Amino acid sequence: MSLEWRGAAVAPDDEMPSPEAWEPVSVPGRPEQFAGAEAVAYETTFSDPRDESDAHALLVLNGTYAHTRVWCNGDLLSSHDAYFEPLRIRLPESEEYRIVVECRTPEDRFGGLHATDQLPPERCVPGIWWDASIETRPDPCVSELSVQPQVSEEDVSDATVEVSATVLTEEPLDDRITLSLRPEGDVRGGGMMDRARVSTNDERTTVAYTMDVRDPSLWWPHDRGEQSRYVLRAKLGDDEHSVTTGLRTVSYDDGLRVNGEAVPVRGVTLLDPTVEDVARAVDANANLVRIRAQGTPPEVARACDDHGVLLWQDLPLSGPGSFDRERGISLATRIDTTYAQHPSFAAVGVHDEPVSPYADGLGSGFLDRLRVRWRAWRAGYDSTDAKSVAGSVDAVPTFPVVGPPGIAPDAATLYPGWQYADTADLPWLCSTFGVGDVVAGFGAGSLGTPDPGDTPGFDSACHDRHVEGGVEASQAYQASVVREVAESLRRRATPLMIIDSLRDVGDAGMGLLTTDGTEKTAFSVLADCYEPTQVILSDPAPGERDVVVLHDRPEKADLTVEWDCNGDREQAEHTVGPFARVTVDTLTLSAGDDVTLAATDGQTVVKNEYRISE
Structure with missing residues (x-):
């Protein structure tokens, strides 16, 4: 059923909004x-949508940012404070309906990136962002259906699906829900069927049931296997409801493990996530997206499932300042429940960038290094509340603190060559501050247009310290930083690394793509760096430098490796073990040398080119 909506900016108060004038809007x-605006009201009217076979009408809202109240014909029906969680409201009996939805900016610290200056104001408008629809159902019916797959870490053939079904009924009910679980597309059968009893005198009840899965087919990231899925259907009388899910295990033990196997993670950050961005992440050879400090739209989560891309889901909490621990625990628990059906769901971050940048503009000299250490010590962060919130998540690994080195983050953000120091200082930063296995942000910014003006999330002063020139010079510098840091992290065998970020939200930014998806120079550079098997120089600088093969796959590879320095070409055959780093030769390089490296397994060729500078 298509609805026509009107909207108006309103003053936030306790009453139902009654603006002087409404204007047509898209919802x-x-x-x-x-x-x-601090608060925006949305209004729609419609006649009873039910036909003779329907007994229930449901208003379905998804993505109601950030705190929401809903009225029907003047009566307050519902309040909601977690926009990533669907809001489904049973409408009362009426011949005509007038729905008013008021959405407010956050009333607490949990507005996430949309409550900062990192996104344009037009992307932060309080509203119904993802879905608004009317559903009609017979009586009785399954109004909501959720699943949580469970796979044993010890034996991945031991799998179940925990089902939760909300039932609406106008009469006392003693019946059974028929549950069926089949591979998506019903490939070669393999379906399972069961029946769960529902007995109630209430109008609304929830039925919980656990289904065993025979001979489970597992979901894998795209670089490791197939994206097998299952469709669960719940049938009660004439009503049927379905949901798609997948089976996998995910854990963290010196690196992310999926289905018990190590998966080196090469990720990208999404600031304004779209379905197209997930496909672009695959094109960049990424196998994870981090949705930074905001909820993931349902269609984006489904795209991650479809494309075999792991999903790192943050709480909507970003920037310095304390927060309500109990509220954080509530939101984390609801994130856990909301995204559990998605096999791509792989990690949760709690507090993003909890301290202000402390090293902007500092260089690489002895005194600047002392200043970095001093400022890092002064910027200390008490992670007690963030760790308590993380402890409430059961389904996936958690990273309580995502932030700069020096505050003992669980996932570090590192910006040498951009905010501070030089890319060559990365090893010093990692050793000095004990940077662990997880790097949740690195990179540099660049221009997307010749005159970007004041662009949210882009530090033009930082940019101008490094770049003289226009778009071409800007993007060339970004590409050099991305390459040097990414290659350094891979040489370090960092098991989980995420670049900041995939796509700009304005005319300039940290993205490898402009806001419309056009590739910057750094996009192909990152795609090369993220190749699971790649050959690189140990350091693209004058001196004796190793030719190193990086191999991030679970099986060995027989490779032909070739290197060319100023036209002098050599090659060698090498067998490289699983997840190995192998030095194949050492070159003596001088400033101005041109070096080309390549490797092939007979099917795929990877190549890297370097111009050696001082």
Whole structure:
């Protein structure tokens, strides 16, 4: 059923909004004319949508940012404070309906990236961002259906699906829900069927049931296997409801493990996630997306499932400042439940960038290094509350603190060559501050247009310290930083690394793509760096430098490796073991040398080119 909506900016108070005038708006959406408003009201009217076979009408809202109240015909029906969680409201009996939805900016610390200056105001408009629809159902019916797959870490053939079904009924009910679980597309059968009893005198009840899965087919990241899925259907009388899920295990033990196997993670950060961005991440050879400090739209989570891309889901919590621990625990628990059906769901981050940048503009000299250490010590962060929140998540590994070195983050963000120091200082940063296995942000910014103006999330002063020139010079510098840091992290065998970020949200930014998806120079550079098997120089600088093969696959590889320095070409055959780093030769390099490295397994060729500078 298509609805026509009207909207108005309103003053936030306790009453139902009654603006002087409404104007037509698109819902779902973020009406730009209301950018900067603290509260926006949305109104729609419609006649009873039910036909003779229907007994229930449901209003379904998804992505109601950030705190929401819903009225029907003047009566308050519901309040909601977690926009990533679907809101499904049973409507009362009526011939005509007038629905008013008020969405407010956050009333607490959990507005995430949308409550910072990292996104344009028009992307932060309080509203119904993802879905707004009316559903009609017979009586009785399954109004909500959720699943949580469970696979044994010790034996991946031991799998179950925990089912939760919400039932609506107008009469006392004693019946059974028929549950069926089949491979998506019903390939070669393999389906399972069971029946769960529902007995109630209430209008609304929840039925929980656990289904065993025979001969489970597992879901894998795209670089490791197939993306097998299952469709669970729940049938009660004339009503049927379905949900798609997948089976996998995910854990963290000196690196991310999926289905018990080590998976080196090469990720990208999404600031304004879209379905297209997930496909672009695959094109960049990434196998994980981090949705930074915001909820993931349902279609983006489904795209991660489809494309075999792991999903790192943050709480909507970013920037310095304390927060309500109990509220954080509530949100983390609801994130765990909301995304558990998605086999791509792989990690949760709690507090993003909890301290202000402390090293901007500092260089690589002895005194600047002392200043970095002093400022890092002063910027200390008490992670007690963040760790308590992380402890409430059961389904996936958690990273309580994502931030700069020096505050003991669980996932570090490192910006040498951009905010501070030089890319060559990365080993010093890692050793001095004990940077662990997880790097959740690195990179540099660049221009997307010749005159970007004041662009949210882009530090133009930082940019101008490094770049003289226009778009071409800007993107060339970004590409050099991305390459040097990414290769350094891979040489270090960092098991989980994520670049900041995939796509800009304005005319300039940290993205490897402009806001419309056009590739910057650094996109192909990162794609090369993220090749699971690659050959690189130990350091692209004058001196004796090793030719190193990086191999991040679980099986050995027989490779032909070739290196060319100023036209002098050599090659060698090497067998490289699983997850290995192998030095195949040492070159003596001088400034101005041109070096080309290549490797092939007979099917795929990877190549790297270097111009040696001082």
